[in-house]
Ligand SMILES: O=C(O)[C@H](CS(=O)(=O)O)OP(=O)(O)O
């Protein structure tokens with residue numbers, strides 16, 4: 001029987017020289033980029049284009065005036081942008097049918113670090129089960145946490161652990177984990193006891209990313225991020241077109 005393998009990287013920089021080519025990558029930035037992207041795709045945005053720099057996003061926006069500009073620096077909406085990085089700013093009435101040019105401090109860097117993978121999925125607590133269903137038959141999965149400004153951040157570690165936990169429970173094959181996957185799974189197993197949306201939100205509020213979001217007065221964003229399985233949607237980043245679309249509806 002062939003083994004299933006999950007390698008977690010608690011920061012994009014910990015990928016080092018890891019070869020992702022031909023593999024399946026999962027990007028996690030619970031607070032808030034991957035939660036916000038999942039809201040945008042669930043609310044029928046045409047696609048989200050993750051960009052590293054504010055200037056690149058503005059230049060692209062000038063070339064594509066029908067697109068919306070979204071994202072943050074220092075957690076705040078960027079001058080001249082249409083939307084910030086709060087999931088609540090991406091309802092269907094705003095984003096349906098739209099292309100969104102999107103740049104954030106940590107999340108879009110993590111996506112860039114996975115660009116050599118064959119498939120790149122976007123994960124958040126709001127689509128945990130959908131992502132795990134998508135990954136069920138993948139023999140080797142690379143889970144990459146965005147972290148917060150270069151440091152490991154607990155909200156991302158918890159989701160990485162939840163993914164490992166669900167996939168391990170469902171796996172018919174023996175499963176191999178790297179140490180970072182085991183560390184994440186241990187953190188999640190402790191958090192999982194008596195879990196409710198409120199206890200998860202409380203844990204997210206105590207994380208590094210959570211403290212940053214609270215400092216901005218955006219407590220509601222954390223409650224939104226803790227709504228487990230709100231959506232049955234898996235955003236998928238195509239490394240060739242560099243567009244994130246609903247995995248069920250990948251091509252334009
Ligand atoms: O907007 C966020 O929540 C963070 C910004 S910061 O690192 O807390 O300043 O960006 P993200 O890329 O979503 O982690």
Ligand SMILES: [Mg+2]
Pocket residue numbers: 029030031032033106107146147148209
């Ligand atoms: Mg973050």
